[in-house]
Amino acid sequence: MLARRVPGVVESEYGKALGGGLYELRVRWSAAEIRHKVQGLPPDDVGKAPEKIMLRVFFCTSGRKIILLMSGYDKARDASDRRQEREIAKARRLLRAHQEAEKRGSRRRADGNKL
Numbered sequence: 139m140l141a142r143r144v145p146g147v148v149e150s151e152y153g154k155a156l157g158g159g160l161y162e163l164r165v166r167w168s169a170a171e172i173r174h175k176v177q178g179l180p181p182d183d184v185g186k187a188p189e190k191i192m193l194r195v196f197f198c199t200s201g202r203k204i205i206l207l208m209s210g211y212d213k214a215r216d217a218s219d220r221r222q223e224r225e226i227a228k229a230r231r232l233l234r235a236h237q238e239a240e241k242r243g244s245r246r247r248a249d250g251n252k253l
Contacts, residue, residue, distance in 0.1 A: 156196075156226060156229075158230070158233070160196060160197075160226075161198065162194055162195070162196055162197075162226075163194070163195040163196075164192075164194060165194075165195070166191070166192050168191060169191055170189075190214045191212070192212065192213040192214040193211075193212055193213065194222070195209075196210060196225070198233050200236075200240070206236060208228075208232040208236075209228050209229045209232060
């Protein structure tokens with residue numbers, strides 16, 4: 139879903155820009171609805187009891203074609219604001235680490251071209 143809809147996912151009910159290059163993907167479907175969307179099965183054929191799924195996946199982009207998944211969690215298991223804040227903070231730390239690694243790689247490539 140993400141690969142087909144970026145950047146539009148952020149402008150829809152499925153996503154949210156969190157700032158600083160970090161984005162949130164929201165999945166709020168039952169397990170049967172997900173199987174229906176992925177496998178194309180009629181909703182009646184994919185499960186009896188609805189299982190609530192509320193996934194949050196934090197991601198960033200790298201260039202025009204690469205989507206990096208930073209982290210994620212099942213919000214249906216713990217919908218507290220405190221958990222959400224911890225998960226966003228974790229994703230931001232991972233994003234900063236990625237950005238710093240990218241800068242180091244760019245500097246090494248630039249230094250290698252000078253030789």
